[in-house]
Amino acid sequence: MLIIKDTPYSTDKAFPDYPFELSDFQKHSIDAIDNSNHVLVCAPTSSGKTLVAEHKIRNRSKGKKIIYTTPIKALSNFIFNELTHKYPDISFGILTGDIKYNPDADCIVMTTEILRNLLYNKKIKTDKLQLTVELDVYTDVDAIIFDEVHYITNKERGRVWEESIILLPQHIQLIMLSATIERPELFGNWLSSIKSQDVTLAMTNKRIVPLKHYAFMGFLKSIDKLEKRDFKGIEAYDKTLVCIMDEHANFNPSIYDKIKELKKNYFKFISNKSIFNDLVQFLKIKDLLPTIIFTLSKKKCESYAKLVTVSVNDATEQLESLAIFDKELRKSDHYEHLIKLDEYAKIKTLVQKGIAYHHSGVYHVFKEIIEKMLCYDIDGKKHSFIKILFATETFAVGINIPVKATCYTGLSKFSEGNFRLLKPHEYKQMSGRAGRRGMDKLGYSILLPNLYDLPTQSEMTEILMGKSQIIYSRFVPNFQFILKLILTGKDQIGPFIRSSLLNREIVEEEKHLTMEMETVHIPNRDYSKCVEYEELLNPRLDGFIKLSQKMIKKNRKLADGIKNELGFNALYEDYKVDKETIEYRDNLQNNLNKNNGYIDSCILKIITLLKDTQYINANSNISDYQNLQPPDISIKGIIASQINECNEIIFTELIMNNYLDNLQGAEIVAILSLFIQSKSNTDETPSIEGLIIPSHLKPNIKALLDISTCFENRMNDHKLYIDIDWSLSLNSIDYMYEWASGADFNTLIQKYGLFPGNFVKDVIKINNIVQDVIKMAGILENPALVSVASNIEQTIIRDCVNMESLYVKV
Known part of the structure; x- marks a missing residue:
């Protein structure tokens, strides 16, 4: 049940832990936390939402942990620093992908992507993969704090929040902090529909400082x-x-x-x-x-x-x-x-x-x-x-x-x-x-x-x-999502989809369309002759096909025959009056039909394409996808399910087709730079021929570009219209190759007009992809590639390029 608290706090209850007067939304939130409700806090920036999160951290269940998630790594570092200094008697850890510190702490700060991956990987049933963090969210955690939860509407990353919220077990308390959003009760109602505890919506639009x-x-x-x-x-x-x-x-x-x-x-x-x-x-x-x-x-x-x-x-x-x-x-x-x-x-x-x-x-x-x-x-x-x-x-x-x-x-x-x-x-x-x-x-x-x-x-x-942003679903099934769910066990896809905010929105839209259909009143008359008459006069043809003069004359003659039938003219006049209403009804019906089968159709197309490309085993029966189980996923599918730093399909094709074999470390870096979308400030887009890298790498780069185009085309052939980024970029290949070959930091920044911070982040991203290469090459039993890739980090994470944060200095 959703409990909305947007009114003044009505009791005289004291809050002795705080030496200042709390805002009403803070009091309502603290009460809800103490009553074991989930809490959604919606308040303007700088209103004191973090106090609500800190209350839970200080009052966590004995022997249990708190996870504090943020949308970006820099914010995770900042929050870790703030909490560590504010509460020296509580141990804090941090996991961001770049930094791993004290994962056994009482409260662990992490990006939402890390949480999502922990939830999936703990459930995946395969002996091919090993967990890198032993934290068991399902048994060790008391509550999850989602800071900036309105990021669920972010086009590129919003799905991560939705997946994480659905995957979390019922007993874990959720504390969600959001900026002011429009109609937050819609989001709150969805949460209460998929969680067993009540959800308290504590909200205010009032700024503390005018x-x-x-x-x-x-x-x-x-x-x-x-x-x-x-x-x-x-x-x-x-x-x-x-x-x-x-x-x-x-x-x-x-x-x-x-x-x-x-x-x-x-x-x-x-x-x-x-x-x-x-x-x-x-x-x-x-x-x-x-x-x-x-x-x-x-x-x-x-x-x-x-x-x-x-x-x-x-x-x-x-x-x-x-x-x-x-x-x-x-x-x-x-x-x-x-x-x-x-x-x-x-x-x-x-x-x-x-x-x-x-x-x-x-x-x-x-x-x-x-x-x-x-x-x-x-x-x-x-x-x-x-x-x-x-x-x-x-x-x-x-x-x-x-x-x-x-x-x-x-x-x-x-x-x-x-x-x-x-x-x-x-x-x-x-x-x-x-x-x-x-x-x-x-x-x-x-x-x-x-x-x-x-x-x-x-x-x-x-x-x-203007109105604040409305929270709506950014979740759409994609390749990795399907692979991960199948790897977690039989009959996982249906329950997940039914719990999604996307499904709730579709159901609500279907209700709206059905109600609209019921308001459309059309006389119960047979207008088929009128439709036939108009088709003869104005046939719907492909733009490249034209009727011959002989055919046009024949159609007109048939149309005249219909027109001369007894009573047709009166019927046609009525039809013209009702035609717009009929078209509106047909439109509603078409939209209803599309909605009814949208998710199921999308999943079936994804699974068909995954089977066609050997990510699902050839002998697997995909007609009833709910019965697919971990053994149905091929080694390609297992690899693709674990890749988070870049396009999982292109990465899998890259490593399965041996495009990194027999290369030196700097050459592997050059190939992996295809996944980096940054570019130099010269605004010049290089061609493959114009790259200064060794010439024997260029056929591999062209092959990967072709694979990207091929998969994009196959999606179109399957009429699979989901938002997947197939883009590969040549922009950073040369300077990444030079860096991996020992170039000086200042020299590269000046030569290519780079922003230092962006360059460092891009190198760290490549290093993260290299770690995936090492893990997956191990699964594929390719010791030569493991050996070469294992030496790359020391050549690219050097000098000024590092994952250091002063906020995490302890």
Whole structure:
């Protein structure tokens, strides 16, 4: 049963563990946890959702563990660090794929993918595989905390959350923390339908610190003097904050239109450098620091930060900033390498002034130091040594470092091949960082219209006040999902599908369509002659087929015969009136038919293709797929079921067809680089012929590209339209080959125009794929490949390329 708690807490119950007054949603959540209910918490960013999770960690069942999941590795590292320092009497561990520390701890922080894999692998029944972590989720765990659970709607990864929630046994308590979502009761009802305990939905839309929305503009002094007579009161808009929406969500359309008019007529010849320095000076004078300036481009993050010449740190802070930066950096095991990086000098110069930039391309250790310095702990007191941070949207995901103000250098982002305006939930996630609980009376969200064209008034109000995201299923059956479920035992697919959010949505859609069908009223008359008449006059033909003149005349003659039948004209007039309703009914019926068999049809097509390509044994009977069992899965299927870092089918074909045999380590790295989608900043796409790698590797690369195309075509032939990424990229092959051959880090970064952080992550991904190669080559009893692949890590995980996190230094 779903229990909704969105009202004031009505009892006088005390919460003595907390020296401050809790919010109502926190009180409701704690009660629900103590009553062993599952809990779904929906509240704005920085409202204190983590307190709910910490309550469960502190009050876990004796002898049982807590798993704390996050959507990204960086957030896992951050949460581990926060919890470790906050609760020294509790042991914490971390599993992210890159880092494995203390897996026997009381509370283990991990990415949701790790949890999903643990759940599947513990159930898989085959002696070919060995578990790398002995944690038994089914018997050892008291509760799972899903941080940022609204990620279930993420197009690429949302299915991981849905699979994990379904796979978890009934006795494990779920604590799910989410940003504000639209109609959360739909998600809550699904949870209560598949779990035996009650689900409590504790929710609030109220921010703890009110948020106001402003614009900050600047004009040339000459324009101020010469043209201010053309726009009365122009001084009121110059280098100050102009409110466009107050804390009660009252949008001011006249002010917004005036700002747009100013943008059109007066924002001329003003340099970005002037805008940023005026802004920073203003924020400093008005005591609105620290501030995050959201910039939806990695390149612009860095270039904009370098434009700021104003120092927001005083002389003492400048010295302290350099000392802290060096102190934190010396905690790294790779300090001597890091101080030689070009990025080190760039960041250190900015940090001294209290300025920094933060995006996925920044070297990971530098990024962590920047995060720490934004809210640095000195003798138990927090101080900001980074006061202006230029950051991409990813900074707003989870990392709990609120600030006084947020600014926006643009409101459009690149997504799925095009630029589009921010969606309301994306803007809320970023602006939600403004306003520190217990420190600020108000949060400031500031647009910078000098830098971009403002959207229309209706578009702007949609961004500011539009609906939050609705949680809906991103789950679709795919190859690995089917293989994993069959490997867990007989008759697993049906129960899983029936429990899915996708199935619930389809059932609800079927109900809606059926109800719609019942409202359609068509007279019980035989219109078959009318349909035949229209078919003769307007036959539905393939675009390449044309009727001969003789056939056209024959059809017209037949149509005239029908038209001259007694009573036809009156019948046809009625038919024309009812035709639109008939077409609407037929449309509903077609949609209903598609819905009825969608999942079953999809699974059968997947299983057929898996059998055709020898992932399911040739002698297996797939007509009733529910009866498929682990012995029906071939060695190819077992391998594909275990590959998580890249396309499992292409990887399996790669290793089964011996494309890595008789190669050197650097050559294997070059081949595996096909799975890396990053590219250099030169924007040049290489050809196979243009690659500088040894020529004997090129036929293997071409063969893999052909395999990718072949499988994509086979899916189309089977009319299997599911979202699987078959893309392979040539972009990183050359520089990955050079790195594996011993090239210098700085030299490669400069030569290919790479972002250091992205390069490190890509090398680590290749190393993870190499570990899969070693494991699968072992299963295939290929000792030569195991030997060569086992030596790759020491050639690519070296110098500045490492999996180190300062947050996990203990």
